Amino acid sequence: MNENLHSFDFENLFVLDVANNHQGSVAHGTAIIDACADMVEKHGVRAAMKFQFRDLPEFVHKDERAKPTNKHVPRFLSTKLDWSEFGELVAAVRRRGLLATCTPFDEASVDKIVELGFDIIKVASCSARDWPLLEKVAASGLPVIASTGGLTREEVDDLVSFLRHRGCDFALMHCVSIYPTPDEACHLANIADFRERYPGRVIGWSTHENPADTDPVLVATALGAGMFERHVGIATDDIKLNAYSSTPEQVDAWIGKWKKARVLLGTRERGEPLSVERTAIDDLKRGVFARVPIEPGVPITDEQVYFAFPYRAGQLVSGDWRSGIISEVAILPDAPLPRDALDVPLNSDEKVLKRAIHEVKALLAYARVPLSHEFTTEYSHHYGVANFRRVGAVLITVINREYAKKILVQLPGQTHPWHFHKLKEETFLLLWGDLTIELGERRKVLQPGDTLTVLPGVWHRFWTEKGCVFEEISTTAHPNDSVYRDPEINKLSSAQRKTAVDHWGRFQINEQLRSARVPAAE
Helix, strand or coil, X not given: CCCCCCCCCCCCEEEEECCCCCCCCHHHHHHHHXXXXXXXXXXXXXXXXXXXXXXXXXXXXXHHHHCCCCCHHHHHHHCCCCHHHHHHHHHHHHHCCCEEEEEECCHHHHHHHHHCCCCEEEECHHHCCCHHHHHHHHHCCCCEEEECCCCCHHHHHHHHHHHHHCCCCEEEEEECCCCCCCHHHCCCHHHHHHHHHCCCCCEEEEECCCCCCCXXXXXXXXXXXXXXXXXXXXXXXXXXXXXXXXXXXXXHHHHHHHHHHHHHHCCCCCCCCCHHHHHHHHCCCCEEEECCCECCCCEXXXXXXXXXXXXXXXXXXXXXXXXXXXXXXXXXXCCECEHHHEECCCCCHHHHHHHHHHXXXXXXXXXXXXXXXXXXXXXXXXXXXXXXXXXXXXXXXXXXXXXXXXEEEECCCCEEEEEEECCCCEEEEEEEECEEEEECCEEEXXXXXXXXXXXXXXXXXXXXXXXXXXXXXXXCCCCCXXXXXXXXXXXXXXXXXXXXXXXXXXXXXXXXXXXXXXXXXX
């Protein structure tokens, strides 16, 4: 699924958690906000300052207030701020152009978060199974960030299901609740697993490792983390930071490493190489040289050439050599074959289809559609193989009995022309990519998981912009069951408008094309 499940933009958000590091002082809390805001402004990123709310002293059992047995109680009570003082800190966050988020640990705190106008509400790992509190969080209507420290996979499933069923706009944080977190406990691969398990959700990394260590953010970014959280604070002569809170300087280095990771990752699409890279490769290529005198106008054979290093500018490279090339000029022995003076045969129909196979296999891999070795393939080319990349599709027949199943793959920009089936009823199920179908006078854009049923006799056509993989589940598929709106296609035999082979047709495609005598493209 590529559907965006968020109305709030969680992507590339840095959550800077003040927690109790304000030390119960508005002035110190404001200093933390300003110092972190300076780093955020320096790097030009989106960030949210996060606070933690507890309705003190009521949050703590009355017996614990006087004689605490839990190590956290003294810290909570000693750093208490009034709600009005938290309001001053929120105002400081607003002045610096940052988002405001907060973690509630009780229901009364949720009400205060809503009252003070926070942008995001955060669920701490320790609250991720506190269902009464989660009900209150869900009812707030705020975007939710949920941490998952200490949860099993099944418990994370429960949390995700809970938030989904209540219509929450939420993102997940992979988190390890060990302070600080050693390397062997980070398990950053969980980020990739969460992205696959909960598609459409932004998955983040809530970090508690040594704040001087910037390696984890590199790895987390590479694994697809789209959001990051870190505890922040400022040390003074009287205040010492804990082992997992970052100074503003460490926040600076941390965000800087994230930016470096983004540069290193670049884009998934493999584009044209940089000119400097192309030059470096060309400097290591072999060129094609004449072994014997070559006469113009006569096909050149393998025996008449040899390959040698280095390649010379304007020369035919060894990778582009093929027997049958014709030169327009005479070439002396040991001279390079000049590319501009060569007539290089165009790709044959066989090469057009075989090159497409690589792309089809790639789309199947992206869609995670496995195939056995027992299937047949049809390469549909209604206007000739030369136009296959514009009008065509690849149909893989998996089953064809009283019921039938095909996997259809269309490459980016391909369309399948208007037609109907005399006997077959079919249902399309989009597995991956984008697919637009016109059914009579109606048009439907399918998203992964969508289905559409086409009854016999109903005109339809379909196309894709970026490529797609979809299932066709139907009644029995019969030969010559398709009628096309274009009469020129109807004049073609089945063998002329499609190349049908076993498996991928490695040794059959050329023979099938030759026997079909495909008409030349207009």
